[in-house]
Amino acid sequence: MRHGRTPFIIGFLAVPVALYATFVVAAYIQTFQLAFTNWSGLGTIKYVGFDNFERLWNDDLFWRSVGHNLYLLILLPIITIAIALVFAFLLNAGGGSHGGKTRGIFGSKFYRVIFFFPQLMALAIVAVIFGRVFSTDESGMLNGLFPESWSPWLFLADERWALTCILAVMVWQAVGFYVVLFSAGMGSIEQEVYEAAALDGANRITLFFKITIPLLWNTLQVAWVYLGIAAFDAFALVNIMSVDRGGPDGATSVLAMMIYRNAFEYSQAGYASALGVALFFLTLTFAALTLRVTRREAH
């Protein structure tokens, strides 16, 4: 069988590798190349060395955007994973142990479907819907709930809260997927482990922290990386929901938004590529750090 192996693997891999090489690897290489030019997006290309990176270093908006991405990077995974874990635990083991079997709280099968709904909606639609939820006048869903005599809450128009509003939507959309992911992970934990722990007198909280979390560690790690990468994006929500796209006054600007504006609106594809390179290294650093820091089974 040995002789048939190589063509078989090549047959499977050729198409995806070709696609990946064309649309990801080649595009990245080109981005790195363009980062050293002052290309406008049209016309001739001139190499300018590290000029773009020097400008980047002195660009206030760049540092603010990095700050916003870091804010999302820290809070999005923590909040999403925390909520998803609690929900997944409730769905799988929250009903306690009965006749030697753990089970979810009443109606858990129904909730499992409901939780997944946000994941099915296109991001653009989610953004438009939440734009209505956060609308600053009385037609907004939240402002509509308050008495008319209150002055309306500004949400996205308030620079102190705008980014948090975006974060809330990201969490809302992500939770469902991770509930399902964690549920699957919890489902594969042997019942005997829970039984044994229950026999030793562990309550639900102890079960959660001493059994569920350690046995779910690998899944959590994946979730963390994925959510982190989502936090580096956030483009669609910012573009559609925020005041003046990234505002008010830069309060919700993120790197992806800056890349888009520089490439397609300011005709500074070179500078945008430099931003892309910065984002590339930030993402890479994050992924490497996450995998290293969360390494547990190394013993």
Place this chain on the structure above:
Amino acid sequence: MSEITATELDRRTLLRRAAAVGLAATPAVGMLSGCVGGGAEEEAPKQAEGEKSADNPLGVDPKTGIEIVIFDGGLGTKYATDVDTPLYNKKWPDSKVTYSATQEVSTVVQPRINAGDPPDMINNSGSKLMDFGAVVNAGQAQDLTELFAAPSLDVAGKTVAETLVPGAIEQGTYNGKPYAVNYAYTVFGLWYNKALFAKNNWTVPATWSEFTALLDKIKAAGITPYGYAGANASYYQVRAILTSAGKIGGEQVLKDIDNLKPGAWTNDAIVKAAAAWAEVGKTYLDKSFLGLKHTEIQLRQNQDKLAFYPCGSWLENEQAKDTPPGFEYAVAPYPSVTAADTLPATALNAAAGEIYFVAAKGKNPRGGMEYLRTMLSKEAALGFTKLTKSLTVVAGAADGVTISPGLTSANEAVGKAGKDIFMGYLFDTWYKKLDDESRAATNDLMFKDYDAKKFADRMEAAAQVVAADSSVTKFTRS
């Protein structure tokens, strides 16, 4: 087959690979902007050309088709499909017009320009328009000198240039050569409901004190006196502020801004105008408007919950579906800020807008120019005005025709202004980054700080950054 699964991936490797795939989610600019570097250096494809004659001054090849791309926005697309194309085909029946419409001009057209396969005539408009300065600079826009020198299609004895309103060609001129037809003639000002004002005996103000006195009255009547959409249309307010500045100090103030002259933004006229508008923002603006979009604000006005709205004459057509019967759009010029304003209260900011250009490296640029010549005929211009309720740069094309209250009002305002019409400024299309800065600074001025000095200083600093940036192509006007 068992060997294939024999080398099992351990979980860690899998995770690492998963993370690597996830990296693909971050945008790669090179890919998004389409084929890099194409077009400019390559030779233009063979371009169609026919025999020039009195009947065919642009030398159109009658057998070659043209491709046009129209922006599907406030003006709709019917004028192209129902007026311009039939008129073009009447003269050139064998030249097939391939038509498409888009809301995202740059997404659709820019990659095609880069790939060396542009459409022939492009309507560069909307929020996703291409940076036209960059298009010109890359040599991708056809020089339209020939078009403007050609005889008009239906005004006997005049060239195309001679049939247009003053300033129409200048606006599409980059460094001395015309590259674009700015077709729609837009009148800017304060838009209001004439019926509502008549019912309440409110008269249109000419001076700033009359203006604020009226705003007080409107406020007392329980209507928001003034407003604009902070979330996505703050540039309407930028125009209000700069128009006032232009009236105070004359058009030179705005020319200095366009030319990035040091001190242009800290000019006394700008500071005075900003201070006057900041006062309006502080006292009469609804704070929640910062989070609203233009459609929401415009709907409020249609519901008579908002009195004055700074906008251009496309407003009436844009709101046609939502305007209740009895609502009569009308426009007033911005009131004089001081008694010593350089321009009179009737002075008006009116500008040619909506860029139509011909791709220089397309298959049939002559056909594209002929299409523009068709659009610039009196017949096509009147058809456009009837369908879109927008005036065109073709002088007098809509005279004596009653189309809608807003249009009549705009036409009257143009008449009253006489020679005191100024086209405003171009920095917003020339330097997009400065445009964005002006929007953010204006929202700050009108909703948060109310600090005219800070506004002026901030814009001055941003303008000087652009001036010093060698990667930005500079333009000048006089």
